[in-house]
Amino acid sequence: MVRRASTPSSGWPAQVPPLLQRIYSNRGALDIDAAQPRLAGLLAPDLLSGIDTAVTLLLDAIQQDLRIVVVGDFDCDGATACAVGVRGLRMLGARQVSAAVPNRLLHGYGLSPGLVEELAALQPQLLVTVDHGIACHAGIAAAKAKGWQVLVTDHHLPGDALPPADAIVNPNQHGDLFPSKVLAGVGVMFYVLLALRARLRRDGLLQDPAPDLAQLLDLVAVGTVADLVPLDVNNRALVSAGLRRLRGGQGNPGLQALIQIAGRQAQQLTASDIGYAVAPRLNAAGRLEDMALGIECLLTDDATQAMEMAELLNGINAERRGVQQQMVDEAEAALAILALQDNAEVALAICLFDPDWHPGVVGLVASKIKEKMHRPVVAFAPSEPGSQSLRGSARSIPGFHIRDALAAVDSRHPGLIDKFGGHAMAAGLSLPLHHRALFEQAFIEVVGQMLQPEQLQQQLLSDGELAADELDFVHAQSLRSAGPWGQGFPEPLFDGIFQVLRWNVLKERHLKLSLRHPDCGEPINAIHFGGWTGDAPASRVHIAYRLVTDDYRGGSAIQLIVEHCSNA
Structure with a gap:
């Protein structure tokens, strides 16, 4: 156990007690503006590269009354980002906006060619991806081949080449000057809406009063907390404002229903309540069923319908907990047997696989084993029962960039991994079953070269x-x-x-x-x-x-x- 180095600072308002002054200072927040940031201090949207092109694309679609489909992702960030996109575009004048989301078992991650074929029934003219797209080269190419326009809003790290979209907004693009690189996918979409509203206001196209996009901040808060992105000053301003709405009873009907079904009190809701109670119930739909139910829950304005869907999500989450516990128990048993066989210490990195595991829950298993063993972990499951294709979720420990490790494996062994993407602390990948043993060997080798010994000392x-x-x-x-x-x-x-x-x-x-x-x-x-x-x-x-x-x-x-x- 290590005690944080305290950096006392003067000039705190009298209402901030000494204990909080000490805690804020321990985290590098040396004044009230850094400790309790407000929306007035948000970074400007025009700092994001590609934002002007994106806004022009959306403005033209609104003025031409084009059919817009917001394509979400099957996690909480992707679901809230999809709801923010649909609700926000409608608030700003779009009349033909609908939501779509891949099914984890049918389509895999992101905008795939298979999903594009299904979306054709909606006759979209503009696709807006949220929380994905930066790695969806084939899907975007398929959409473009059908004559659709594509706007990518994402926050995942890009590869060497960008997809052929009409516009891309991602703070992690090479050369992007936006100071905060840790916006969640829902935060990126919210920023696009802020920029669109500013353009509409500038061009005199807004009715008075202008739409209040702050109504979406409860969704932004939930997605940001759920995605475990760092809460820098900018993200804390967004999350704080969203929490204030939820505590004041102004929240989205779907979120209010999820809070109630989880047994939490909205008036005292914290980020921890979001992470441990609200987000898992929303995430469960994408893990075991279809995230379309979660997105529908966030899009309804009918409180009765919202509660009915929240109850369904709660039931799915209970099932998810059972599946997760069984898989974690099996993973721990496998590690115990391996330790006895090898009579040695645990490897620097852990790769797990079971042919009966559910691909929607392997990320939670990887996270649990990472917490227990304090090692980078990748957990695999068949993409569907009996499949020869695997889907994996990777989780990392502080200071070790798991997405960069996967990139190093991919660079050294071209063709070993089908596709991958993610962040410093979490990533996803897919590969053929017969590549699993070689991947494990290559991954452990890369971890051994990139990991510093002191990073294995949990503090x-x-x-x-x-x-x-x-x-x-x-x-x-x-x-x-x-x-x-x-x-x-x-x-x-x-x-x-x-x-x-x-x-x-x-x-x-x-x-x-x-x-x-x-x-x-x-x-x-x-x-x-x-x-x-x-x-x-x-x-x-x-x-x-x-x-x-x-x-x-x-x-x-x-x-x-x-x-x-x-x-x-």
């Missing part, structure tokens, strides 16, 4: 100890509302030594504790999820923990969420 970064008078409801509530916390701006974590007064095991996995701070006589409730190892905790423990309000007990109750526990 918990602590914001230090909390004094006894800081372990109260006021500070817990302050921490809850001080975010949004997330990737690149982590939720506060503290550490300290406590006396264990009582303990018991919940559901054979979790450890429930009653603790006492050295300077406080009152017992404090704590829970360590997955913390039961079969051994009783010591009488004094050193824990890393998060301070939260105890919503289950209500009132002014607090609870410590234990992330790590060792004997003191």
Whole structure:
């Protein structure tokens, strides 16, 4: 456990308590504008390369009343981006806008030639891809061959060549000057709409009052948090504004229904609630079924319909949890057998495969095993039952760029990988079954050359100890509302030594504790999820923990969420 280096700063407003000043400073936010950014400080849309061409394309489509199809992706970012695109274009005057999304099992990722053939029934004249497209060369070529225009909005890293689209907006294009490279796909689409509205206003084509695109920020917040992009100042401004809408009861009917079905209180919603409760239910549709249901839930304005679809999504998510747990158990069992056979340490990288696994859940399996083993992980499943084609999801550890690693494998072994794409921390790929063993060998070799030994040393970064008078409801509530916390701006974590007064095991996995701070006589409730190892905790423990309000007990109750526990 390592304590963060604190960089105190003066000039904070009186309403920011010393604890928050310390936490913000620990994350490099040295003033209130950096700590709690507002929409007024958003980066300008015209900094994005290709934005003018994209806006002209959309403006012409609106004025000519062309049929526009917004093509989403089958994850939460792609679904929210699709809903933002459809809703936003309608707000700005487009009359013929519809949504489409690939089916994971039928089409694979992105705008594929097969999906293009299905879209022909809609007779589109302009396709707008959201959260994908930068790697969809064949699909875009097929669309262009049919005479359709194509606008790509994406945030994934491009390859050496760009697809033959009419316009591309992606902050990660080579030479793009947009300062923030970590916009989610939904953020990119929102920025395109901002630029389109500005053009309409400039050309005198907007009715008064102008459409309020801030109505879409709840969707932007959910997609941004769900995609685990770093919450830099720009993204935090977007997410904060979206959370304010959701907390104020102004949210999209579909999101409000998902929040309710997940048992969360909208008035106190946090980014963590989005990540752990709302996003998984929306994601489940794309993992096991068809994300069209999730997008439909986000597009309806009927609260009754939204709740009906949210209940369906909740059921799918329950099924997803069961499938995921079975696959994780099988992965852990396979690793245990491998360790016994080799009688050696775990490899620098882990590649997993089971012919019975579901391709929609391998990303979650890779993530769970990555967290457990602290190694880059790639998990594979057949693209469909019995297929000789594999789909894989890769997850990485901090400091190791997983997409660059796949690019290195592809460069050294041309033709080994069919296609790949992604980010620093997560990526996807496909390859033939008979290439799996060679890929595993090549991937581990690349990881061994790119990975630094210190990156394998997992660290918990602590914001230090909390004094006894800081372990109260006021500070817990302050921490809850001080975010949004997330990737690149982590939720506060503290550490300290406590006396264990009582303990018991919940559901054979979790450890429930009653603790006492050295300077406080009152017992404090704590829970360590997955913390039961079969051994009783010591009488004094050193824990890393998060301070939260105890919503289950209500009132002014607090609870410590234990992330790590060792004997003191």
